[in-house]
Amino acid sequence: MAAAEPTTRTLPDPPPALAMRDLIVTFGPTRALDGASLTVAPGTIHGLIGQNGAGKSTLIKVLAGLVTPEAGTIALHGNPVAGITPARVEDLGIAFIHQERLLVPTATVGEALFLGREGAGSRFGCLLGGLQKRAEAAIGRFFGIRLPRNALIRDLTIAQQQIVQITRALLAEPKIVVFDEPTAALAKREAEHLFAAIARLKAQGLTTIYISHYLAEIERLCDAVTVMRNGRDVAEVDPRRTSTAALTRLMVGRDVSDLFPRHRAEPGAPMLALAGVSVPPALRDMSFVLRRGEVLGLTGLLGSGAKELVQALFGLLPIKSGTVTVDGRVAHVANPHDAVRRGLALVPENRRAHGLALNLGIRENLTLASLDRVSRRGWLDRVRERAQALRLIGDLQIKAAGPEAPVRTLSGGNQQKVVLGKWLAREAGLYILDEPTIGVDIAAKAEIYRLIAGLAEGGAGILLLSTDLDELLGICDRVLVLYRGAIVSEHPTAGTTADSLLNATLTGAGACARACAETSRAA
Numbered sequence: 374m375a376a377a378e379p380t381t382r383t384l385p386d387p388p389p390a391l392a393m394r395d396l397i398v399t400f401g402p403t404r405a406l407d408g409a410s411l412t413v414a415p416g417t418i419h420g421l422i423g424q425n426g427a428g429k430s431t432l433i434k435v436l437a438g439l440v441t442p443e444a445g446t447i448a449l450h451g452n453p454v455a456g457i458t459p460a461r462v463e464d465l466g467i468a469f470i471h472q473e474r475l476l477v478p479t480a481t482v483g484e485a486l487f488l489g490r491e492g493a494g495s496r497f498g499c500l501l502g503g504l505q506k507r508a509e510a511a512i513g514r515f516f517g518i519r520l521p522r523n524a525l526i527r528d529l530t531i532a533q534q535q536i537v538q539i540t541r542a543l544l545a546e547p548k549i550v551v552f553d554e555p556t557a558a559l560a561k562r563e564a565e566h567l568f569a570a571i572a573r574l575k576a577q578g579l580t581t582i583y584i585s586h587y588l589a590e591i592e593r594l595c596d597a598v599t600v601m602r603n604g605r606d607v608a609e610v611d612p613r614r615t616s617t618a619a620l621t622r623l624m625v626g627r628d629v630s631d632l633f634p635r636h637r638a639e640p641g642a643p644m645l646a647l648a649g650v651s652v653p654p655a656l657r658d659m660s661f662v663l664r665r666g667e668v669l670g671l672t673g674l675l676g677s678g679a680k681e682l683v684q685a686l687f688g689l690l691p692i693k694s695g696t697v698t699v700d701g702r703v704a705h706v707a708n709p710h711d712a713v714r715r716g717l718a719l720v721p722e723n724r725r726a727h728g729l730a731l732n733l734g735i736r737e738n739l740t741l742a743s744l745d746r747v748s749r750r751g752w753l754d755r756v757r758e759r760a761q762a763l764r765l766i767g768d769l770q771i772k773a774a775g776p777e778a779p780v781r782t783l784s785g786g787n788q789q790k791v792v793l794g795k796w797l798a799r800e801a802g803l804y805i806l807d808e809p810t811i812g813v814d815i816a817a818k819a820e821i822y823r824l825i826a827g828l829a830e831g832g833a834g835i836l837l838l839s840t841d842l843d844e845l846l847g848i849c850d851r852v853l854v855l856y857r858g859a860i861v862s863e864h865p866t867a868g869t870t871a872d873s874l875l876n877a878t879l880t881g882a883g884a885c886a887r888a889c890a891e892t893s894r895a896a
């Protein structure tokens with residue numbers, strides 16, 4: 374008799390950390406989830422991608438107990454769970470890191486981490502020294518870094534604030550952490566810190582769900598990615614073995630070629646010229662010219678002054694010295710109203726706060742800034758207004774139940790498109806666009822770039838503030854780099870690489886000081 378073969382016993386696979394199955398969620402006429410499923414293996418970083426309105430946030434809201442599905446099941450680590458409510462989420466071991474910063478600006482790091490948590494204070498109130506020590510220990514344990522001592526939340530960079538927010542979530546010892554577009558507000562260098570932190574959490578055994586529109590981040594960080602389209606999961610793939618083009622095709626349902634159109638307008642007369650403009654303490658001695666038909670990029674790290682420049686041009690910060698010329702005339706822009714009167718359109722970064730009337734419909738929001746264009750002798754021409762709104766909804770692929778749907782019912786990315794559409798409809802002479810494509814999906818990005826190129830070809834001047842270096846190189850004619858309140862270099866985009874641009878933003882290396890001097894002379 375032959376000797377018995379040694380038996381090899383394979384351990385069964387552990388159950389998924391999370392298994393959501395066949396979820397249905399309906400909002401009025403919209404099926405936000407139409408049989409969506411998501412399976413996440415324990416200890417992995419799992420990406421979730423899809424076009425604006427695909428249903429990603431709704432899926433996560435079901436997990437957070439904020440939306441109750443009409444059908445479907447949820448299991449955590451192999452155990453079915455029913456009736457998730459926001460109050461039970463922490464006990465279930467799930468933590469959510471949202472885009473919006475929810476920390477109190479005037480709190481210390483210790484207070485932000487521990488107050489409101491059980492066992493945080495003592496009965497003598499907050500023993501600040503004690504909290505401080507515990508805060509340092511917790512941040513050190515999870516992230517291996519130290520934050521400035523005694524700093525208030527408002528003194529921290531956005532990345533540092535995010536670290537505090539994540540640490541606060543981790544103190545509840547979750548097993549699953551969900552990040553919803555965590556890098557939207559981060560400069561490139563800060564995003565690197567966050568990626569390192571997420572990798573560290575994985576090494577500590579945590580399961581992460583990561584939602585992002587940046588496919589490069591998904592490819593770099595995630596072990597698997599679920600692609601959603603129209604309320605369903607259409608694929609789960611290994612992002613490291615799937616090309617960006619293939620991921621895009623899965624999301625959009627077709628190829629998106631030519632993300633960046635090349636507009637070929639010959640720059641015309643100066644549209645905006647700054648000469649020696651100072652906005653203390655943020656900016657000093659800024660000089661540049663933006664011509665008609667030109668897309669001029671502006672970039673810099675947080676604190677570089679780029680944001681303040683945009684605010685000053687729109688009359689939101691006082692200009693102390695120097696001159697601003699718009700279309701050949703010296704302009705004293707004291708407030709946003711003045712700015713609009715002079716033909717300036719600003720698309721702000723914080724669109725939800727500044728750009729939208731959330732309770733009004735899409736049609737009304739789209740035409741708010743351009744009522745004069747859709748009115749005749751003081752009367753609103755409803756037919757023209759509706760036609761214009763429908764055109765923009767089509768151009769920007771705004772996903773909604775219809776043109777009258779209240780803007781608050783749109784997904785985040787679709788709300789962004791409405792603000793952008795509102796200003797594009799105005800057909801201004803000079804556009805200042807602050808991070809116009811953050812939170813916007815790749816197909817809509819291509820459309821927004823096409824619209825920007827179209828505006829430039831039509832003779833508008835466009836100042837594009839962005840931290841997305843590929844976007845700057847893809848759409849601009851030139852890029853100005855700001856560093857600590859001054860323009861340090863100017864880069865014609867032809868022949869410039871993302872690496873050299875990144876280097877300039879990080880180090881302030883003044884590559885083309887001469888070119889800047891030339892433009893200021895031209896002013």
Ligand SMILES: Nc1ncnc2c1ncn2[C@@H]1O[C@H](COP(=O)(O)OP(=O)(O)OP(=O)(O)O)[C@@H](O)[C@H]1O
Nearest residue numbers: 400405425426427428429430431782783784785786
């Ligand atoms: N409270 C609501 N009322 C009505 N419709 C809603 C509501 N919340 C979401 N929707 C709709 O459900 C669909 C899915 O939205 P969801 O926010 O889940 O998309 P998303 O994939 O997260 O998009 P984005 O990338 O823009 O954040 C969209 O068509 C949206 O308009």
